Amino acid sequence: MSETLESLIQRVQQCRICEKHLPLGPRPVLSAHPDSKVLIIGQAPGTRVHATGIPWNDPSGDELRRWLAVDRDTFYDPKIFGIIPMGFCYLGRGKGGDLPPRKECAPAWHEPLRQHLPKLKLTLLIGSYAQAYYLGVQRKSTLTETVLNFESYLPQFLPLVHPSPRNRLWMRRNPWFEETVVPRLRQLVWELIGRKEE
Template structure:
């Protein structure tokens, strides 16, 4: 696993497309129980090299009801984005994750993580990639139907502060989804 992670951290297959240059961010361990698949690092994570080291990460840890120490224990959580490097700025936020990363690195990582019991799919890029035709027409529908993807996958919206409107418009997420998420996560990591 260390050789593979080192290879990932040296990756530059899409360097010419990255405004800040390559800085792949991922964490995994052969003992990982849960895999978190998000979009791509933002500028803060690009600068620190620590996955989910931003407001979105703080919100995600709240949703999971875990401390920073537990969250960053790679024997519990592997953190593998769809795009491993900051993709650049778009018109309404960051650009989509680079398409080269997931096909290049996800399968080799999963081959080194035989103890994975749950994959958290954060946002539409991860959901569409892994659920394929089983994903619903919208992220809201996919998240609302989260039970149909268990026990393997748990789809979630992105925990970005920019999603406050989505969260306020969908109060069922706090009431119906988060309690199940917390229970499943804690059962696997305790």
């Protein structure tokens, strides 16, 4: 493994595999460091993230940081959190919201990137696309069941619902998520980053 993570990230940022499908053009957004302890795998950047080049720089990111109980400085410290989405670029909108991640990104880049993260302890699989890719046949028949059974995927993976405002109805229908999953998520992450409960 002669290539450094920094040079690999630069190659990802120059990726043009699916350029013809991107309405705003390619702008791969990711963040990682060889010391990253927690890897966040979400779906794909929205328009605000595309515009700023900062991952999770939107209301979904605000909610995710609330779940984690970390501030922006901690969240954007790549020595703590690596951020590698299933799709690196904004994909445009469909009838139900943003289009799903394209199938080229993860097979091309995820494994090479993960090989450069030797200190990785926990991977957060946010949303059905990340869970399908990483859990395969081990995931349950629905996202709700998969997240409900999150303990069975630990210590390597922790499946989560997407923190999008679009999922507020899901949150209301599934109060166990805030009562059970969010506290466990905080506990696991805080243990890895050396933060004490207040």
